[in-house]
Amino acid sequence: MKPQVAFFDFTSCEGCQLNKLNFENDLLDILKHVDIVEFREAMDDKADHYDIAFIEGSITSPSCVERIHDIRRRCDVLVALGSCAVNGGVNAMKNLHPIDEVRETVYGDDKYLFATLPAMAVSSVVKVDYEVRGCPMTQQDFLKLLIALVLGKQPPKYGSPVCVECKLKENECLYNRGMVCLGPITRGGCDAVCPSFGQFCTGCRGLLDNPNIDGMLEVMTSHGISLDEAKKRMLLYNSNEVQL
Amino acid sequence: MECFSLLRSDVPALIDHLGDFGEVLAPHGKGDVSYSFEAVQDSSDVVLDYNRTLLPLKKMFLPPVEKLMGFSLKNKSYEQVDVTIAPRVFFGVHSYEMQSILRLDHSMLSGSVESNYFKRRQSSRFVGISFEPDEFHFSESVGIVIEEMEGFDLFLNEIDGDFQLYVLTDNGQGMLNGFDKINLTEPEIVEERHFKKKIRYHFNRLPRVFQYAYHSEVWADVASRCVGCGACTLTCPTCFCFDVQDEVEVTAEDGMRQRSWDSCMLSTFAEVAGGENFREKTINRTRHRLFRKFKYITDEEGLPWCVGCGRCTAFCPAGISMPDIVNELIQEDEKAQYHRPVRV
Numbered sequence: 001m002k003p004q005v006a007f008f009d010f011t012s013c014e015g016c017q018l019n020k021l022n023f024e025n026d027l028l029d030i031l032k033h034v035d036i037v038e039f040r041e042a043m044d045d046k047a048d049h050y051d052i053a054f055i056e057g058s059i060t061s062p063s064c065v066e067r068i069h070d071i072r073r074r075c076d077v078l079v080a081l082g083s084c085a086v087n088g089g090v091n092a093m094k095n096l097h098p099i100d101e102v103r104e105t106v107y108g109d110d111k112y113l114f115a116t117l118p119a120m121a122v123s124s125v126v127k128v129d130y131e132v133r134g135c136p137m138t139q140q141d142f143l144k145l146l147i148a149l150v151l152g153k154q155p156p157k158y159g160s161p162v163c164v165e166c167k168l169k170e171n172e173c174l175y176n177r178g179m180v181c182l183g184p185i186t187r188g189g190c191d192a193v194c195p196s197f198g199q200f201c202t203g204c205r206g207l208l209d210n211p212n213i214d215g216m217l218e219v220m221t222s223h224g225i226s227l228d229e230a231k232k233r234m235l236l237y238n239s240n241e242v243q244l
Numbered sequence: 245m246e247c248f249s250l251l252r253s254d255v256p257a258l259i260d261h262l263g264d265f266g267e268v269l270a271p272h273g274k275g276d277v278s279y280s281f282e283a284v285q286d287s288s289d290v291v292l293d294y295n296r297t298l299l300p301l302k303k304m305f306l307p308p309v310e311k312l313m314g315f316s317l318k319n320k321s322y323e324q325v326d327v328t329i330a331p332r333v334f335f336g337v338h339s340y341e342m343q344s345i346l347r348l349d350h351s352m353l354s355g356s357v358e359s360n361y362f363k364r365r366q367s368s369r370f371v372g373i374s375f376e377p378d379e380f381h382f383s384e385s386v387g388i389v390i391e392e393m394e395g396f397d398l399f400l401n402e403i404d405g406d407f408q409l410y411v412l413t414d415n416g417q418g419m420l421n422g423f424d425k426i427n428l429t430e431p432e433i434v435e436e437r438h439f440k441k442k443i444r445y446h447f448n449r450l451p452r453v454f455q456y457a458y459h460s461e462v463w464a465d466v467a468s469r470c471v472g473c474g475a476c477t478l479t480c481p482t483c484f485c486f487d488v489q490d491e492v493e494v495t496a497e498d499g500m501r502q503r504s505w506d507s508c509m510l511s512t513f514a515e516v517a518g519g520e521n522f523r524e525k526t527i528n529r530t531r532h533r534l535f536r537k538f539k540y541i542t543d544e545e546g547l548p549w550c551v552g553c554g555r556c557t558a559f560c561p562a563g564i565s566m567p568d569i570v571n572e573l574i575q576e577d578e579k580a581q582y583h584r585p586v587r588v
Contacts, residue, residue, distance in 0.1 A: 026494045029494045029495055030494065032495075032496075033496060143494050144491070147492050147493075147494060147496055148492075150496055151317075151492060151496060153492075156489070159510070159511065159512035159515070160474065160507075160510045160512055161472065161473050161474065161510070163473035163474060163475055163478075164473075164474050164478060164507065164510065167299070167308075167474070167475060167478040167479060167505075168308035168309060168478070168504060168505060169308075170274070170280055170298050170299045170303070170308075171275075171298075172274055172275030172276065172277070172278040172298060173475070173559060173561070175561050176275070176276070176277055176278065176559075177275065177276050177277075183473065184471040184472070184473035184475075184561055185471055185472070185473075208472065208511065209511060210511065211471070211472070212467075212468075212470065212471050212472060212526065214468070215468060215469050215470060215471045215562060216471050218469065218562070219471055219561045219562050222563070223561075
């Protein structure tokens with residue numbers, strides 16, 4: 001029997017999920033390997049058990065916690081999809097402010113009606129087996145993981161920075177073009193898509209293991225931006241990963 | 245050795261002429277301020293005055309990403325990629341770049357021959373060119389002068405804006421047959437070219453400095469600034485480490501094995517099964533990089549494995565300078581040896 005897979009969304013823009021419906025050329029090939037049994041954006045059906053559950057979005061409320069526990073109990077393999085699910089992503093910027101202040105800004109006088117938690121990675125709440133990084137996750141990355149899981153192989157892990165892929169493509173370094181780029185400490189695997197098209201890396205795939213944060217701040221400030229601005233850039237996608 | 249004079253305005257004609265002997269690859273402008281070796285489409289696009297290309301010439305012999313074989317899971321079969329040998333002419337190569345190819349030859353062809361490299365290396369011809377050292381070049385300190393002609397078939401030495409063309413091999417002689425825009429002349433020596441960056445010691449003294457440098461305090465200082473991007477090693481003309489990976493297509497039937505350049509400056513480089521990492525800290529990795537250039541291979545071959553192109557320094561986002569590190573090690577060594585400064 002083909003593996004039963006399901007997709008779930010938590011706090012996110014749902015862009016990663018939508019991205020999958022854009023596979024078009026590969027969609028039929030994917031359906032040869034797996035049965036999609038639950039996918040709110042594409043179908044009505046529900047299932048009790050999943051071989052692989054794909055989770056998008058961060059955990060930001062008590063009801064999210066309940067739901068993710070329930071999904072974890074009913075699935076064999078759980079995969080976090082996209083920046084929000086992997087490390088909290090952009091949502092985690094709210095964690096930089098006191099939670100009461102955040103509630104008041106968003107809900108005003110009704111703030112007591114909406115329970116909220118700091119934006120958390122899925123792995124802060126339940127065990128995550130694999131992850132697909134990026135904002136949004138790329139199709140290519142997702143397909144590599146899916147095929148590896150279908151074949152019973154270990155999915156690829158990316159431990160080297162964006163700079164590596166940039167160098168292999170012989171791109172001119174954006175620092176030489178007067179830009180400030182987070183490529184040196186950002187986890188690669190994206191084929192350096194942004195720098196290749198002249199956009200500096202914003203760090204959407206999360207930071208490397210043990211990044212040299214002080215060194216990176218020094219690099220950024222020595223290329224003409226203020227320390228404050230440098231920290232903000234670093235925190236954009238990685239508020240849960242660094243303490244500045 | 246014959247020497248001819250060649251007008252700068254006639255160089256495109258020479259490049260066109262060389263096209264008869266194979267695909268011509270030469271430096272072209274890339275991006276805002278960079279250069280890259282590319283196949284020549286229009287000989288007037290070739291840049292003669294460039295500081296250094298983003299990637300070294302090794303990319304032509306050991307491609308950054310290379311498919312080694314294709315396989316089919318369905319048929320349980322595989323097919324190796326056949327590298328075809330095609331004559332190529334590399335035009336406008338600097339002396340340090342040529343030396344890096346000769347060092348790569350040693351790394352890839354001694355012992356078990358790396359067959360893909362060997363095939364690409366065959367029937368390649370090199371036309372050198374002199375250059376004006378910028379603030380990063382330091383090849384003189386590792387024994388390579390601007391006019392070093394070893395390995396070249398032809399060499400263009402710039403004299404007052406025009407060129408002197410040296411014929412160094414029979415191949416070089418052959419390539420000039422039928423080219424009439426050159427005139428026999430006497431070789432001139434250019435003396436006013438100076439390297440702005442220098443290592444304070446002659447390179448044959450460096451192995452001894454490195455012998456005692458393993459526990460130096462310099463490494464911690466470098467590691468505190470290094471962000472671990474790997475740019476230094478990926479752009480290094482004598483680095484050759486690679487990683488091999490298998491990829492399966494979305495059909496789950498066919499796939500390929502490919503290799504891509506790897507870098508010992510990346511934290512994953514020395515990681516093995518079980519999560520053990522032999523060079524876990526940046527300090528271990530940065531030391532290893534320098535030792536690979538000035539100690540390990542140098543002890544065996546008697547030559548520094550750095551050619552002084554300055555790429556690692558020019559392309560480092562943190563501005564870490566290879567010659568500065570070596571000079572700091574020298575300074576530290578002097579302190580330990582003599583407790584007083586030594587005149588060199």
